Amino acid sequence: MKPSPFTYHDPQSVAETAAILSEVEDCRLLAGGQSLMPMMNFRFVQPSNLVDLNGVRELAFVREDAGRIAFGAMTRQRTLERSAGLRESCPIIPLALSHVGHRQTRARGTIGGSLCHFDPSAELCNLAALHEAELVLARRGGERALPFAEFGVGYLTTAVEPDEFLREVRFRRWPQGHGYAFEEFAMRHGDFAICAISCLVTLAPSGAVDDIAIAVSGVGAVPFRLGEAEASARGERPGHDLYRALATAASKVEAMSDSYVSAGYRQHLARILTYRAVKSAVENAGMRAAA
Amino acid sequence: MSQTRSIAVTVNGRTYEKTVETRRTLVDFLRVDLGLTGTHIGCEHGACGACTVRVEGEAVRSCLMLAVQANGKSIVTVEGLAQGNALNPLQQAFWEKNGLQCGFCTPGMLMTISEFLEEVPSPTEEEVREALSGNVCRCTGYQAIVDAVLQVAAQARAEKEAV
Numbered sequence: 001m002k003p004s005p006f007t008y009h010d011p012q013s014v015a016e017t018a019a020i021l022s023e024v025e026d027c028r029l030l031a032g033g034q035s036l037m038p039m040m041n042f043r044f045v046q047p048s049n050l051v052d053l054n055g056v057r058e059l060a061f062v063r064e065d066a067g068r069i070a071f072g073a074m075t076r077q078r079t080l081e082r083s084a085g086l087r088e089s090c091p092i093i094p095l096a097l098s099h100v101g102h103r104q105t106r107a108r109g110t111i112g113g114s115l116c117h118f119d120p121s122a123e124l125c126n127l128a129a130l131h132e133a134e135l136v137l138a139r140r141g142g143e144r145a146l147p148f149a150e151f152g153v154g155y156l157t158t159a160v161e162p163d164e165f166l167r168e169v170r171f172r173r174w175p176q177g178h179g180y181a182f183e184e185f186a187m188r189h190g191d192f193a194i195c196a197i198s199c200l201v202t203l204a205p206s207g208a209v210d211d212i213a214i215a216v217s218g219v220g221a222v223p224f225r226l227g228e229a230e231a232s233a234r235g236e237r238p239g240h241d242l243y244r245a246l247a248t249a250a251s252k253v254e255a256m257s258d259s260y261v262s263a264g265y266r267q268h269l270a271r272i273l274t275y276r277a278v279k280s281a282v283e284n285a286g287m288r289a290a291a
Numbered sequence: 292m293s294q295t296r297s298i299a300v301t302v303n304g305r306t307y308e309k310t311v312e313t314r315r316t317l318v319d320f321l322r323v324d325l326g327l328t329g330t331h332i333g334c335e336h337g338a339c340g341a342c343t344v345r346v347e348g349e350a351v352r353s354c355l356m357l358a359v360q361a362n363g364k365s366i367v368t369v370e371g372l373a374q375g376n377a378l379n380p381l382q383q384a385f386w387e388k389n390g391l392q393c394g395f396c397t398p399g400m401l402m403t404i405s406e407f408l409e410e411v412p413s414p415t416e417e418e419v420r421e422a423l424s425g426n427v428c429r430c431t432g433y434q435a436i437v438d439a440v441l442q443v444a445a446q447a448r449a450e451k452e453a454v
């Protein structure tokens with residue numbers, strides 16, 4: 001079908017966007033349009049006002065400093081996928097993006113759009129959990145920064161208020177040479193993930209796990225970390241026993257079930273993919289450190 | 292309460308100035324307003340890839356863009372590939388390898404692959420299949436399409452080496 005009529009706004013700056021949002025009601029923000037446009041074509045969503053962010057150039061950037069990497073909300077997935085800088089400093093981003101939709105959708109899709117849509121299986125939401133993302137929400141006359149845990153409220157739901165919009169996303173930056181892995185299971189390439197596990201790890205000179213992060217998506221209504229299991233892994237020697245313990249912890253999480261995939265199957269995938277992800281992250285941490 | 296805007300869009304080298312409803316999708320603009328019906332609509336929700344066109348060089352789904360978002364931009368559609376009656380090498384390879392049956396998916400396939408081969412001139416079969424993951428074909432089983440892409444890539448390599 002076709003979208004129902006709306007009033008179209010195309011602000012050119014953050015300030016102009018904030019001003020429009022402070023005035024209009026029943027409004028949707030259009031980022032890359034790879035989720036909102038289908039919903040509008042189906043008329044699941046029929047906003048009276050559409051605010052198109054594609055003209056707001058100051059929302060498209062990647063900035064790296066010592067402790068973190070900041071992304072403008074309108075940075076295209078394709079830009080992140082191709083970034084030589086990120087390939088060095090945060091190689092899990094291009095790796096995970098290869099699972100996001102298809103080349104045509106990544107050309108338009110943005111990091112901010114994906115986070116604000118907040119699909120439980122979205123790879124970028126998984127990465128935000130993994131990197132303890134901080135999300136900067138702007139509104140007229142101010143802004144606030146939310147930790148990821150407070151940003152994602154529930155299934156397809158975020159804490160963004162109607163007069164607010166996502167301006168910037170900040171990822172924690174891991175030390176050079178850290179290990180990384182992204183393991184996903186979907187029915188076909190580019191389909192929604194039934195389960196995805198990401199892992200980052202650093203090893204101490206002794207070879208023991210120094211720091212580790214594991215994020216699970218597609219399984220619960222929001223992506224989450226295996227916090228307790230991560231804590232118990234720090235200081236341990238990597239190997240089959242550790243991978244198995246982490247995999248077991250992953251299989252005990254609460255899981256969604258729907259008409260295609262049972263909760264038990266999602267937990268099974270969480271177990272298998274966690275084992276693989278941690279093992280491969282540990283192995284490439286060793287290799288990258290040696291290189 | 293429908294709202295309109297005037298836009299200027301360059302399609303296959305020719306600039307069109309039109310007044311469109313702001314809710315007009317890019318694919319409807321191309322097909323209905325400009326009469327360029329080579330670009331197909333399969334699903335209208337981003338699932339099939341039949342509507343793929345190149346906007347500023349990038350292959351995108353034109354059912355998921357608004358015509359107003361194309362204002363000032365340069366677009367290439369399937370009509371922009373052939374030179375008069377002469378098929379371009381990719382089209383020729385589709386012809387030779389039976390890369391189409393009903394032809395419904397073909398415009399989207401061609402536009403996707405034309406971008407992909409500029410980026411990856413010597414792809415492996417696996418890379419071709421991954422590049423085509425966003426284009427659905429109900430007829431060919433994909434094998435003939437993959438063959439056509441690999442053939443045209445091999446030809447381009449051979450020509451380059453001959454120079």
Ligand code: FES
Pocket residue numbers: 331332333334335336337338339340341342343352353354355
């Ligand atoms: S018509 Fe656009 S993707 Fe199917």
Ligand code: FES
Pocket residue numbers: 390391392393394395396397427428429430431
């Ligand atoms: S040739 Fe018929 S859908 Fe592809």
